Amino acid sequence: MTFDLALQAAPHAAFAPAGFVIDDESPDDIFAREKLLDASFGPARFLKTCEKLRAGRLPARGLALAAYDGARLVATLRLWPIQAGPGRAALLLGPLAVASDYRSLGLGAAMIETSLDRARARNHRAVLLVGDEPYYRRFGFERALTEGLVMPGWVEEARFLGKELAPGALRGAQGRVGAAGARAPLGNEGPLALRAAA
Numbered sequence: 001m002t003f004d005l006a007l008q009a010a011p012h013a014a015f016a017p018a019g020f021v022i023d024d025e026s027p028d029d030i031f032a033r034e035k036l037l038d039a040s041f042g043p044a045r046f047l048k049t050c051e052k053l054r055a056g057r058l059p060a061r062g063l064a065l066a067a068y069d070g071a072r073l074v075a076t077l078r079l080w081p082i083q084a085g086p087g088r089a090a091l092l093l094g095p096l097a098v099a100s101d102y103r104s105l106g107l108g109a110a111m112i113e114t115s116l117d118r119a120r121a122r123n124h125r126a127v128l129l130v131g132d133e134p135y136y137r138r139f140g141f142e143r144a145l146t147e148g149l150v151m152p153g154w155v156e157e158a159r160f161l162g163k164e165l166a167p168g169a170l171r172g173a174q175g176r177v178g179a180a181g182a183r184a185p186l187g188n189e190g191p192l193a194l195r196a197a198a
């Protein structure tokens with residue numbers, strides 16, 4: 001967990017549905033988070049193109065989030081520093097997963113809104129993701145903003161979406177999307193990457 005009092009004074013009660021807390025994920029929750037991701041995506045999740053941008057890297061500072069029902073982790077979302085083409089800093093959103101018995105309660109939306117709010121507060125300018133457009137368009141993600149960009153592997157183009165946090169942040173964006181996060185120290189990498197540093 002990171003402590004930056006100016007930006008992380010309190011959990012985001014503003015977006016969390018009643019009864020839930022959204023906060024920085026805790027080191028104690030790594031295994032619960034990985035179990036939730038396994039259950040949601042299966043082992044093939046490590047083969048996804050997005051994983052090339054995350055592997056061995058740390059998530060962005062203040063943007064490794066979990067939702068809790070009491071002590072139980074019931075949702076996870078992390079955002080990662082990337083380059084959206086040369087010289088254009090951005091974030092990659094995902095993976096997002098909500099425990100199957102907690103879906104359709106607004107937790108997914110609350111996690112996304114919380115992360116976008118935190119990202120804005122930290123002066124991040126744009127967010128990319130690969131995901132279901134029918135779900136993500138309600139948060140302002142659109143394909144038109146990524147048309148000039150190329151992911152570092154195959155993705156279904158219709159699912160490669162972008163959102164500007166600062167107006168014009170993705171205008172004219174082109175080129176290859178690359179990893180940009182701080183490298184995880186040995187023992188704190190891959191699925192175990194937890195401590196945000198970039």
Ligand SMILES: CC(C)(COP(=O)(O)OP(=O)(O)OC[C@H]1O[C@@H](n2cnc3c(N)ncnc32)[C@H](O)[C@@H]1OP(=O)(O)O)[C@@H](O)C(=O)NCCC(=O)NCCS
Pocket residue numbers: 040041096097098099102103104105106107108109110130131132134135
């Ligand atoms: C996708 C996911 C994160 C949504 O979480 P959630 O907490 O249920 O989301 P919310 O409560 O904010 O929104 C639920 C609404 O989104 C809709 N929705 C869920 N997944 C959707 C999808 N892939 N496409 C379109 N709509 C979707 C639901 O039908 C529901 O609609 P309703 O409000 O009309 O009933 C969750 O279903 C999940 O963890 N799925 C498995 C992992 C996954 O697919 N992650 C996203 C990667 S693209």
